[in-house]
Amino acid sequence: MCADSTRADEPGGERVTLEGRVERQLVARGSKSERHAMVLVLPDGTQHLLRRAGGNAMRDPHFEAMEGQRVRLSGRLRPGFFLVDEGPGDAP
Template sequence: MPADAEAPTPDGPTERLRGRLCRERVDAGSKSERVALLLALTGGGRVALRRAGANPFRDPELEALEGQVLIVEGERRERYFLVRHYRVGDDDDGASG
């Protein structure tokens, strides 16, 4: 089992991701086009974040953390990562990209 994976939950396997929170336009040219919160991963990938129990289109709690390094735990879904828990990380851990 990878170091960042944990025991499965009823919703799916729990993962831990680390990256810098940013806002970018997603789904350009479609009805779903919007500016979304993304986690820019240290490996160069990006994943849309949605906090469990929060509004999927506007999350002031996460928006306030834009530009910071986050460590998020949750489940990967088809088009986003469902965040169950998060914490602010340190820039000096090499996560700044």
């Protein structure tokens, strides 16, 4: 792991609730990690790569099922991704 990368299970990050549309987009273009992934696109055009604690970093059926939907998700903003811990389909 490079020095500036962040593991999903490390503490930290600002806790926020974001609302936007879930879309499949090409991420990490030109790198070994280039892939299609699920991102949350906010109304202002800001994009956040979606991750869940304990979820697969490369592919997550939980977010894939939300593709095209407008959702409200809560979690922590981390360098390079949004670590979601609450949203549609989660238990209260």
